Structure formats: structure tokens, C-alpha cells
Amino acid sequence: MTAAAWIDTPRRTLRGVFVAMRLNVIVASQCRVNLAVWLVVSVLQSIVYLSVWQAVAIANGGSTGGYTPAEFAGYFLVVLVVQRLVAGISIVGEFSGYVRRGTLSTHLLRPLHPFAYVFGGMLAFNVQYLLTLPPIFAALFLVFDPQMHVQATSLAAALVLLPLAMLTKVMCDTMVACTSLWLTRIDGLRGMYGLTILLLGGHLAPLPLLPDAMQTIARALPFYWMLGFPTELVIGRAQLADAWIAVAVLGAWSIALYILLQPTWRAGTRAYEAVGT
Amino acid sequence: MAAAPDIAISADHASRTFHVPVREPGLAASLRSVVRRRTREVRAVEDVSFEIARGEVVGFLGPNGAGKTTTLKLLSGLLHPSGGTVRVLGTDPARRDHDLLRRISLVMGQRQQLAWDIPPADSFDMLRVVYQVERPAFREQLDELVALLGLEPVLDKPVRQLSLGERMKCELAAALIHRPEVLFLDEPTLGLDVQAQRRVREFISTYAARTGATVLLTSHYMADIEALAERVLVIHHGRLQFDGALKELAARTSDRKLVTVKFALDSDAGRDPARARELAATCGDVQDVDGAEVVVEVPRAEVRARMAALLDLPGVLDFTVEDEPIERVMERVFEAPASEDAATEVVGAEA
Amino acid sequence: MRGMHEARVVTAHARIAASTELAYRSNFWAYLVNTVVTLGVSIASIALVYRHTDEVGGWTSDDLLVVVGVFFALGAFVNGVVHSSMAKLVADIRTGDFDYRLLKPVDAQAVAVAQAPDPWRALDLVIGIVVIGFGVSRGGLEAAAGGIPGAIGAAIGMFACAVVIVAAFWTLLASITFWTVQGEGILWALDDMYDHLRWPIGIFPGGLRLALSTIFPAGLAVTVPAEALTGRLDATSVFMALAMATALLVASRVVWRVAVRRYEGASS
Numbered sequence: 001m002t003a004a005a006w007i008d009t010p011r012r013t014l015r016g017v018f019v020a021m022r023l024n025v026i027v028a029s030q031c032r033v034n035l036a037v038w039l040v041v042s043v044l045q046s047i048v049y050l051s052v053w054q055a056v057a058i059a060n061g062g063s064t065g066g067y068t069p070a071e072f073a074g075y076f077l078v079v080l081v082v083q084r085l086v087a088g089i090s091i092v093g094e095f096s097g098y099v100r101r102g103t104l105s106t107h108l109l110r111p112l113h114p115f116a117y118v119f120g121g122m123l124a125f126n127v128q129y130l131l132t133l134p135p136i137f138a139a140l141f142l143v144f145d146p147q148m149h150v151q152a153t154s155l156a157a158a159l160v161l162l163p164l165a166m167l168t169k170v171m172c173d174t175m176v177a178c179t180s181l182w183l184t185r186i187d188g189l190r191g192m193y194g195l196t197i198l199l200l201g202g203h204l205a206p207l208p209l210l211p212d213a214m215q216t217i218a219r220a221l222p223f224y225w226m227l228g229f230p231t232e233l234v235i236g237r238a239q240l241a242d243a244w245i246a247v248a249v250l251g252a253w254s255i256a257l258y259i260l261l262q263p264t265w266r267a268g269t270r271a272y273e274a275v276g277t
Numbered sequence: 278m279a280a281a282p283d284i285a286i287s288a289d290h291a292s293r294t295f296h297v298p299v300r301e302p303g304l305a306a307s308l309r310s311v312v313r314r315r316t317r318e319v320r321a322v323e324d325v326s327f328e329i330a331r332g333e334v335v336g337f338l339g340p341n342g343a344g345k346t347t348t349l350k351l352l353s354g355l356l357h358p359s360g361g362t363v364r365v366l367g368t369d370p371a372r373r374d375h376d377l378l379r380r381i382s383l384v385m386g387q388r389q390q391l392a393w394d395i396p397p398a399d400s401f402d403m404l405r406v407v408y409q410v411e412r413p414a415f416r417e418q419l420d421e422l423v424a425l426l427g428l429e430p431v432l433d434k435p436v437r438q439l440s441l442g443e444r445m446k447c448e449l450a451a452a453l454i455h456r457p458e459v460l461f462l463d464e465p466t467l468g469l470d471v472q473a474q475r476r477v478r479e480f481i482s483t484y485a486a487r488t489g490a491t492v493l494l495t496s497h498y499m500a501d502i503e504a505l506a507e508r509v510l511v512i513h514h515g516r517l518q519f520d521g522a523l524k525e526l527a528a529r530t531s532d533r534k535l536v537t538v539k540f541a542l543d544s545d546a547g548r549d550p551a552r553a554r555e556l557a558a559t560c561g562d563v564q565d566v567d568g569a570e571v572v573v574e575v576p577r578a579e580v581r582a583r584m585a586a587l588l589d590l591p592g593v594l595d596f597t598v599e600d601e602p603i604e605r606v607m608e609r610v611f612e613a614p615a616s617e618d619a620a621t622e623v624v625g626a627e628a
Numbered sequence: 629m630r631g632m633h634e635a636r637v638v639t640a641h642a643r644i645a646a647s648t649e650l651a652y653r654s655n656f657w658a659y660l661v662n663t664v665v666t667l668g669v670s671i672a673s674i675a676l677v678y679r680h681t682d683e684v685g686g687w688t689s690d691d692l693l694v695v696v697g698v699f700f701a702l703g704a705f706v707n708g709v710v711h712s713s714m715a716k717l718v719a720d721i722r723t724g725d726f727d728y729r730l731l732k733p734v735d736a737q738a739v740a741v742a743q744a745p746d747p748w749r750a751l752d753l754v755i756g757i758v759v760i761g762f763g764v765s766r767g768g769l770e771a772a773a774g775g776i777p778g779a780i781g782a783a784i785g786m787f788a789c790a791v792v793i794v795a796a797f798w799t800l801l802a803s804i805t806f807w808t809v810q811g812e813g814i815l816w817a818l819d820d821m822y823d824h825l826r827w828p829i830g831i832f833p834g835g836l837r838l839a840l841s842t843i844f845p846a847g848l849a850v851t852v853p854a855e856a857l858t859g860r861l862d863a864t865s866v867f868m869a870l871a872m873a874t875a876l877l878v879a880s881r882v883v884w885r886v887a888v889r890r891y892e893g894a895s896s
Contacts, residue, residue, distance in 0.1 A: 037801070037813070037814050037817045037818075038813070038817050040843070040844075041817045041818075041820055041821045044821060044824075044839070044840075044844060045820070045821065045824050047836055048824050048825070048827065048832075048836070049824075051831070051832045051833060051836055052677060052684065052827055052831065053677075054833075055684045055685050055831045055832075056677055056680050056681045056684055059681045059682075059683055059684060059685075060680060060681050064680045064681070065680065093816075143835070188657075188658055188660075188661025188662050188664075188665060189661075191661070191662050191665035191666065192661075192665050195665055195668060195669045195672075198669065199669070199672060199673075199676075204673055204676065205676055205677075209676065209679075209680065210676065211679070350727075353731060354730075354731070355727050355730055355731070355891075357889065373730065373731075375733035375734070376733070378731060378732060378733040379733045381731075382731070383727070383728075383731055385724075385727065387724075388723070388724050388725050388727060388728065389725060390725065390728035392644065392648075394648045395644055395647070395648055399644055399647075400644075402640075403640050403641070403644060406636055406637055406640040407637050407640075407732050407733065407734050408732075408733060409633065409733070
């Protein structure tokens with residue numbers, strides 16, 4: 001078995017992703033309960049952090065780090081959506097599952113790259129998730145009465161930025177997932193990766209609330225630009241001009257990771273074959 | 278209905294219907310099914326009645342999807358019947374009464390109950406605790422099973438390292454640790470090689486004879502049934518088609534006999550297979566020509582007349598008359614279409 | 629009498645699972661890294677919040693360390709006993725091996741909750757106790773009535789309630805596997821959710837507090853033992869904990885029964 005090139009031609013890969021997506025929609029649509037549980041979980045998560053920060057803002061006499069409780073609500077409700085869109089399901093977990101269970105061999109034999117398959121699954125889930133999100137989002141909107149300053153241009157910029165953010169996330173995930181070809185248990189690494197995204201991506205708190213040193217690191221890594229920054233754009237807290245920085249950082253990371261992935265994947269599959277299952 | 282004390286297993290007009298979601302192919306259909314789900318009613322078992330006496334070994338025949346496994350699951354209490362009743366040792370198995378569970382066992386060829394990562398010996402000990410078997414009785418039973426099945430060398434190996442045949446033998450031992458009085462076997466020889474099949478078969482036969490256990494077994498392999506069971510139940514499209522002796526099944530369902538004609542090697546027919554075929558064809562449908570031997574199929578009613586004709590053929594040395602092999606009989610029975618629609622479609626939202 | 633039998637079977641399962649799992653020593657290091665990372669997230673998020681304030685809803689950062697400690701100790705049960713056992717249940721249902729479980733003369737639910745404990749997770753219990761000790765020693769054990777022994781006794785009682793709550797709740801949701809054969813997703817979702825419950829529910833607004841006590845009662849479970857250790861435990865909390873433990877136990881039992889009745893096995 002030779003290691004398939006990481007991506008053959010963009011057109012074929014894309015077609016593969018769509019095939020996988022169709023398959024996954026068909027599988028997932030049979031499991032409405034699953035979808036419902038995921039919805040509740042993801043919503044509860046964001047509400048927990050929102051409530052913590054609202055409590056802090058109230059304890060501080062009305063605002064913390066420039067956010068009032070209502071503005072926190074705006075931030076966390078939007079970050080909920082952005083986070084789901086960009087980082088909905090981690091490829092890392094799925095792919096390392098393939099390696100652990102030994103099903104990767106089956107996937108390597110298919111004329112479709114394993115990552116394309118996983119990625120298709122992620123897209124499929126997100127499509128379903130988005131179909132169910134609007135009513136829930138509307139309900140949360142009514143309950144938390146968030147305050148935000150939406151501007152058409154910033155909103156448009158955020159929407160344009162999202163596909164690039166998703167692409168970068170996929171590249172990062174794939175890189176981390178590739179390590180499971182060497183290490184069969186990557187729970188620790190996965191945890192660390194998740195922690196980095198949570199903390200530096202803006203999911204736990206808006207970036208201005210972090211200590212300065214962490215803010216600097218966050219701006220160098222792609223995670224803030226794929227989660228926190230688009231959120232800030234939507235609620236009108238980021239400069240429109242900074243969107244160019246986002247494009248530059250995300251683009252640079254994507255290209256760098258793409259180049260790095262080629263030899264990593266080849267070496268990884270070779271290592272995987274050497275162990276065998 | 279109170280079963281007579283010597284009846285171990287009984288089914289009285291037992292039926293089981295499943296509601297399976299209809300999965301239409303395609304993306305749009307799947308998305309639709311998120312909102313509204315179509316289900317189809319499948320009658321897996323319909324109006325099945327039979328009784329099995331204590332100590333009987335009965336074979337259960339039918340093609341894939343005929344309802345064999347469903348019936349076994351009804352009898353072992355894994356499924357509730359949707360109509361009629363089933364009784365095992367005088368009680369309703371679906372109540373899963375612990376006293377009953379201690380007296381029965383089910384072995385499914387394609388499932389496993391032994392833990393994958395540990396040696397069978399540990400799993401056996403686990404089952405001792407589960408079934409509350411006293412240590413001396415456990416020791417005795419296990420020793421006997423180990424001896425009968427030749428398990429000594431594999432007892433301490435993790436199950437994942439065992440071959441399929443070794444694993445199946447361990448599965449059988451696991452199912453018998455508590456000396457069940459009623460044993461349900463679903464495809465116990467599935468996937469085994471011929472030799473392993475024979476050993477398992479011999480073991481089941483010895484076990485039943487020694488303990489007087491009642492055994493109901495399904496198998497794809499006619500040889501299993503022929504070796505073990507005198508009585509067979511035939512199920513097809515969820516309905517019981519036949520209940521009686523294996524020999525009678527052949528007689529009842531087959532109106533033909535097979536006659537093997539042997540020509541002398543120095544006769545015309547003995548030298549030329551084409552000639553042998555030509556000659557034999559005058560007495561019946563030629564099934565097979567193998568050198569100087571020709572097999573012809575003859576209607577059961579005309580066997581006498583045809584044999585007389587056969588004897589007059591030039592060069593006939595010898596001939597034998599046999600029933601059709603049971604596989605062939607079954608094949609013909611099972612090829613027949615269902616007497617009525619086994620499945621009806623019900624469209625509606627799922628509960 | 630019957631309970632004894634169940635206990636014996638569960639113990640036998642635990643022994644086998646433990647000896648199997650202890651053979652894979654590499655897992656210990658994986659868990660160690662994982663636990664350290666989770667501890668890192670907990671402390672980082674507390675540090676982040678308390679950069680901006682000294683108290684959240686009346687809880688100091690030392691009090692929150694106690695909550696984090698309880699989160700770890702309870703997590704040892706959630707991940708090390710309930711999740712791993714439920715994962716096995718879900719897998720058995722998918723493959724159909726669950727048929728065998730039903731045919732055994734022992735309460736299938738009792739065995740399903742505790743059949744595959746993961747001994748390495750005891751690490752979380754140890755770390756949890758250490759963190760609780762650290763938080764208590766910094767903040768001072770604020771005992772209400774009954775002094776220090778009373779507070780510890782109450783904490784242990786509340787922790788027992790918490791274990792019942794999570795075990796019953798997890799079983800309740802895993803029983804849904806009987807209807808949808810992709811139950812593993814539910815288990816991961818529950819884990820994910822539990823990972824974010826390092827806050828006392830008292831700091832949340834009423835609706836969310838209620839949700840984390842009822843819809844997802846792990847919030848309540850993490851909070852009540854910590855309340856007992858920080859002098860906050862009141863009659864309402866005790867009542868809620870006992871009521872939820874009882875209600876969930878009954879509900880999980882009923883749902884399990886219904887689910888098993890409807891279980892049709894994986895098609896052969």
C-alpha cells in the first residue's frame with residue numbers, strides 16, 4: 001500500500017468531500033437524539049462562560065474589560081455560532097479513532113483520502129446543526145437580550161473570513177491528527193490543543209480580558225483570528241482594517257501547514273504501515 | 278395454557294412484528310427523514326406453534342431472514358412476542374426471571390460473550406459468579422467441558438489470540454458452565470472449517486446425551502442437522518412450514534428419487550459418456566454424468582416402472598436408488614415465493 | 629440478598645477490567661498528561677476570572693479551588709467508571725453482544741453502570757482530593773453547624789449523592805442508545821459538557837442554575853460537596869441533592885426497563 005498523496009487534484013478531493021458529506025448526512029439524519037444532545041451541550045457550554053463573565057461584570061460594578069453584561073451576552077452568543085461553524089467537530093478525534101480502531105487501513109484502500117472523508121462528515125454535521133440553530137439562537141437572543149453594534153460591512157467581512165477560518169482550522173486539525181499515526185493515544189496532545197483553542201481563540205473570554213503576554217501569543221497563532229476576531233467583527237468591536245491582518249495570518253498558516261503536511265502525511269502513513277494492525 | 282410437565286419449549290401462535298425505518302437512498306430523502314420518518318412493518322415470525330419435549334434435540338431450518346433467529350430470541354426471552362405466547366420450562370421467557378435464566382442458555386455463532394482481552398479461564402470464572410455456581414460443581418463441570426472440547430491448551434491465552442474454531446469451542450463451554458437444561462444454538466458452526474464443524478457437532482451430541490438437555494439448533498449446514506436432530510422445524514417467510522422427522526421432510530417435500538446407473542466399462546456406454554447419457558435419458562432427467570456413472574431423476578410414483586426400463590438398457594452393471602439430498606429439497610422449498618405478502622408498508626411519523 | 633449478588637458480579641467485573649487495563653501501562657502516561665492538561669485549564673480559567681475580580685457570586689478563588697477539586701474527584705467516577713462502562717454498553721448494543729448480558733441471571737442495569745472501570749482514573753480522585761485540601765487550607769474550612777467533622781461528613785454524604793446523580797443520569801441518557809444506535813456521540817457530548825462544569829451553580833442566574841440542577845444535574849453534583857466544605861450548604865441544597873438523586877434513580881430504572889423492552893438486538 002503506497003501512501004496516497006495528501007491531496008490529488010483539488011477537484012477530485014472536493015468531489016470526495018461531497019460524497020463523504022452525503023454519506024454522513026444520511027447516517028446522521030437517522031439519529032435525531034444525538035443532534036439534540038449536541039445542541040443542548042454546545043449551547044450550555046457557551047452560556048456557562050457567559051454567565052461567569054456576567055457575574056464578574058456585575059461584581060465589578062457594571063463592566064469588565066470594557067464589556068457590560070449585555071455586551072458579554074452579544075459576544076458569547078455570536079462566538080457560539082462561529083465556534084460551531086469553524087470548529088464544530090474536531091477531525092482529530094475522528095481520525096485518531098480510525099487509527100486506534102484499525103479502520104484506517106480500510107480508509108487507505110478507498111479511492112478517497114481519509115481526511116476528505118472525515119472533513120465531509122464534519123461539514124455534514126454542521127449543515128444539520130445550522131438547520132436547527134436559528135430557533136435556538138432566537139430564543140437565546142430573547143432570554144439574554146444581548147447588546148451589539150452590527151455594521152453591514154463588518155458583518156460581510158466576517159462572513160467572507162469564515163471559509164478561510166474553516167480551512168485553517170482543518171489544516172491545524174489535520175496536522176494534529178497526523179501525530180496519531182505515530183502515537184496511538186493522543187489524548188494528552190488533543191487536550192492541550194483543545195485548551196489552546198479555548199483559551200487563546202476567544203472561546204473562554206474575549207481577547208482583551210487576557211493578560212498582555214497571552215494576547216501577544218494569541219495574535220501570532222491562528223486561533224484568535226478564526227474564532228474571536230470574526231466574532232468581534234460581527235458585534236462591532238474589531239477594526240474593519242484588521243480583517244486584512246486576519247486574512248494574512250490565516251493564509252500564511254494555511255499555506256505553511258499545507259506544505260508541511262505533505263511530508264508529514266507520507267512519513268506518518270509509512271510509520272503506520274510499519275506497525276500494522 | 279399450562280404446559281405438560283414433560284414439555285420443555287412451546288410456542289402457541291407466536292408472532293413478532295418489527296417496525297423498521299425505511300431508509301430511502303439519497304440526500305434529500307435523508308433530510309426529509311429527520312422530520313418525518315417512514316416505517317415499514319415486517320412480520321418476522323407469524324403464527325408459529327410447536328412443542329418440544331424435554332431431552333429432544335430439534336433442528337431449525339430456514340434460509341437467511343426466514344425468522345429462525347427471531348424465533349430463538351423469542352424463546353430465550355430477548356424479544357417479547359407481539360402476538361401469541363411462548364413458554365420455556367413452564368414460564369414466560371420474556372419476563373427474564375432469574376430462575377429461568379439459570380436453566381437456559383443461548384449461543385449465537387456470530388456474537389461473542391467472552392471478553393476479548395482476557396483468557397477464557399477468567400471469563401468462565403466470571404460466569405461462575407454470575408450464575409452463582411458453587412465452586413465444586415463449577416470445577417467439575419469445567420473439567421468435563423475442557424476434556425470434551427480439548428480446551429486445555431487455550432484456557433490461559435487471551436481470547437483475541439484464539440482461532441475461530443477455538444473461540445467457538447470456548448463460547449460453547451461458556452454457555453454450558455451452569456449446566457443449562459435448555460440450550461438454544463444459533464448457527465454454532467458458522468464459519469468453521471469442516472473438521473472443527475464436526476468436533477462441535479460431536480460435542481453437542483455428547484452433551485445432550487449425557488445431560489438430557491433439550492437442544493434447539495439452527496444451522497446453515499445440513500450436515501449439522503442430519504447429525505444431531507431427528508426432528509426438524511422448517512420456517513420460511515416467518516411461517517412454520519414443516520414439523521416432523523427429517524426423513525419425512527424429504528419424503529413429503531420431494532416427489533422424486535435419484536437413480537445412479539453404472540455401466541460396465543467395456544460396454545458402449547461405459548466407453549463413451551455421451552452414449553451413456555443418451556441411454557439413461559430414456560428413463561428420466563439426467564442430472565449428472567461422471568464417466569460410466571449417470572444420475573437420473575425419476576418421479577417417485579414411477580420408480581418401479583422406470584427401474585424395469587433401466588435394467589433393459591445395454592451394459593447396465595448396477596444401480597442405486599436414493600432420496601434427493603436434503604440440501605436440494607430445501608433449496609427447492611425455499612425458492613418458492615411467499616404465500617402472501619410478508620411485509621406491508623405503513624407510512625407515518627415514528628412514535 | 630439480591631443486591632449482594634449484583635455487588636459480587638460487579639466486583640468480579642471490576643477485577644477483570646482492572647487487571648486488563650493495568651496491563652497497558654502506556655495508558656497511565658496518556659491519562660497523566662490528560663489530567664495535567666485539564667487541571668491546567670481549570671486553574672487558567674480561574675486565574676483569568678479572578679484577575680478581574682476578588683469574588684464571583686460570593687465565591688473566592690480559594691473556594692473555587694475546592695469546586696475544581698470536587699470536579700476532579702467526581703470526574704474520576706464519571707470518566708473512570710460510568711463513562712467507560714456506558715461506552716462498553718453502547719458498543720455491546722451495537723454489536724448485539726448485549727443479548728448475552730440480558731440472558732444473565734443478574735440485574736443488567738446494575739452491571740452495565742459499573743462493568744468496565746478504568747483503574748488509571750483513580751489518579752483523578754487523588755488529584756481531586758489534593759486540590760480540595762489545598763483550597764480548604766488556603767481558604768480555611770468554614771464549618772457551619774457541627775464543626776470540622778460535621779463539614780467533612782456532610783461533604784462525603786453530598787459526594788455520595790453526587791455519584792448517584794451522575795451515574796443515574798448517564799444511564800438514563802445511555803438508555804437512549806436502545807432507540808438510536810449511535811449512543812457513543814451522546815456519551816462524548818456528556819463528557820464535553822461535564823468538562824465545563826467547574827463552577828458552583830450558585831453564581832449562575834436562576835434559569836441556568838435550574839437547568840444545571842435538573843436538565844444537566846452534573847452542575848448540582850459538583851456544587852453540593854463543595855458547598856459542604858465551604859460553609860455554604862443549606863437545607864435547599866441538601867433537599868435538591870437528595871431529591872435529584874432519588875428522582876434520577878427512579879427515572880433511570882423506569883427508562884431502562886422500557887428501553888430493554890423495546891430492545892430488538894442488532895440485526896443478525
